Amino acid sequence: MLSYLVRRLLQMIPIVFGVALLVFILFNTVGEDPVRVALGTHATPASIAELRAKWGLDQPYHIQFFNFLVQIVTFDYGESYITGAPLSEMFLDGVLVSLSLTAPPYFTAVILYVSLALLIAYYRGNWFDRISRVTFVAMMSITYLVYIIFFQWLLAAQLDLFPIRGFARGLDGVEYLMLPWVIILFESIGHDIRMYRTIFLDEIKADYVRTARAKGATEMSVLFRHVLKNAMIPILTYTVIGIPYLILGAFLMERFFSIPGVGDLMINAINTGDFPVMKGLTVTIAIGYSVFNLLTDILYAYVDPRVKLG
């Protein structure tokens, strides 16, 4: 187990290095030049040179990239070019906000939609399954933006059930987050239930299910004791791998509801060429993805005794 962990952790190094290299190349080839964005049309050669020197962009590329690697190792990405604020402070602040937006509906969706998908799988082929399939495919076809615009207009502006927008820290923030949560749940319902249903149907057709039924097991017992347990591997994969992305927030949601999370921070960083923010977030997500991938593999072993780590 320990040697497996060490091996997997070592495998993360080339992944993070590759991500860092890719981000660095993209920033220096297709991204906005932060110096020119900051100085605008008033730039003079002297002011351009001064600002490049201040941000370390006058260094040769290999030195800049080396400094970037040092930042990754030390987890210190410096300060935002644009606001001058320390990245650690911006991230911590933004990540907690983003998590408060994304985590509750994410985990609610897992519990709710797995149960609902199991129910639909139980009624497979009948009218309930058919209607739900059509409904969910239709819901999947509607873009996220339409859900946001429609629900904000209907539930907040017309019915006055929620605030139109806003954010507050702590429990006061719940009233502002309710509508975004509802929208996230609505937006993900089609895709999630369709996927869980497919997973369950694959299991339901398996030989061990037929054997269980032949042995006289009740349908509830078949579904919850056998099917659900065996379907946990793909469900776990889907769920755990999605966790690192929660810290990225939901960019559109954050913009439309004035929620000061990380998603909007990232988009603004891309638009203004704020490289410290971009690289900090990208590498953090890459590391998070790798760690949660590892976590998923470890969980497999606990969920399914057939899986052996090593």
Add this chain to the structure above:
Amino acid sequence: MKMKRLITVAAMASVVLVGACTKSCRGKKDEGSGAAGGAKKVFRYVRTSEERSLDPQKQFDEASADIVTNVYDTLLNYSYLKRPYQLENGLLETMPEKSADGLSYTFKLRKGVKFVDDACFPEGKGREMNIDDVIYSLKRFADANVNVLSYVLMEGSIEGMEAFREETKKAGKATDYSKLNISGLTKVDDYTMIVKLTKVNPLALYPFAMSQTSIVPREAVEKYGAEFERHPVGSGPFSVKENPRRGEMVLVRNPYYWEKYPSEGEESDRANGLLDAAGKQLPFVDEVRLPLIEETQPAILSFEKGQVDVVAIDKDNFGKFLKNEGGKIQLNPDWANKVNFYTMPGLSSEYLKFNMKDSVVGGYTPQKKALRQAFAYAMNTAGYIDLLLNGRAQQLNTIVPHPINGSESTNPTQYFEYNVQKAKEKLAEAGYPDGKDLPEIQVEYRSTAATVRQQWEYVRDNLAKAGIKATANFQTFSAWLQKTEKGNFQISGAGWQADYPDPENFYQLLYGKNTPPGPNDGSYDNAEYNKLYEEIRYMENGPDRYAKFARMNEIIKEDSPVVIQYNQMRVGLVTPWVRNLKRNAMYNPPLKYVDIDLERQAKGM
């Protein structure tokens, strides 16, 4: 069926239940009393992007300047009601007095101006501003370790400032202002300073009205260090009470503020009630709440609910609230009695510029001039404004936008009128009858946004009607800058936002010595134009200067290094209880002048 109905009902019920719960939990936000003991007056204004810095000397973006101008003061400022915009004495007792040789100005600071109360001062009490604060702030402006963005606004203007900046570069973080001085800034007494210029230059006063030269107290800079950017301490009409990152900023009135509401304005201002508050103490509102709302829909929905007092209207929402009838913007009947609206001509010009060194569109022969004139005749700018901007722009006959003294309003000029036939004639004159043998022209744009692509389609159609084939290249702002500065383009979309309201700021765009890396990146160079520019550059406005502008406009029309189009107009809605709001392109948003009619507010929209 029962199951489906049950699920549907349960889903809807839970949404309504959650909503009802949050609705009942929502309390009234603006309780409390105002300065006069009555109800608190709160003005709500939408911020559409986040500020980069609230340190006056470090900021150089519009969002930051919007806040800085309301928290700090400048030595000079612009008339609130009078148009065209003119400089007023701001923090000074009077306008600076010019010396006989025109090289020096005496600045006399107003007495009794106080910084707001803050922990950086002894016992937390704001102290009186003096001339040392002014010199300190100007040193910060010139300090290369502090200001890397906006120094260009004053570069080469004040004696000794360049040398001071060089010294700060050498000293780095060890820079000590007590040992370094700017020779052109001389303290006479606690309230008086003489500013010596490097040359006679009336334009040199404009930077003293820019937010980057706002006056800051040394104590605050030293106490807060890097945090000073988020913890401003000024003498302006408001101070920052709350400033959560990317959240709702809250400003509260400065009880020490010195300024009174202006008693002079335009003729229409009295009829519009804008002079009713003449002579009254500013600011009028107790609190300003500034939510950050980056998207249009939530801003407009919040406005409709009366949760924000002003909202800008974009192209997509224009028709819902407003109509454009024959170039006159009005509210739709549904909204006419509910809300007010404003229009504000911007201090910017939009135009297409030619690369004068390009082998096809550049050059100065009669044929080349005729080719560029064909582009000018082909452009239906009025139609463009009507269709793509809902009339939210003013067509221009000169490169200087309408609100500036010295524009076509004081200096009538007729530019090319849209005429496809004439465009074809000019094209033939250029040697390309019906566009035959004219290579496809590439037009560069500084954005990849959908609205810009729509605008391009209109331009492309205009050019095609005249027989000109063209294609467009959409790119990021910095990529566009790099391309145009290197002269690697044929035609480019372009615009210029005034740094100060003087025509010189626009005529310099075509001055031969301002070729790249200067702002004349089309590399236009005409000896007569250059000579005239050098003459008008430091002239006071008046008939002589206007006459020279007229000749420069003729030269621009003849050579056509640019196709002049329009200056943008901002349009927005205002709740009916807001008083004294007149949009001002040089002081935005004018928070200290606005008032709230609480009785009207109680009635709602």
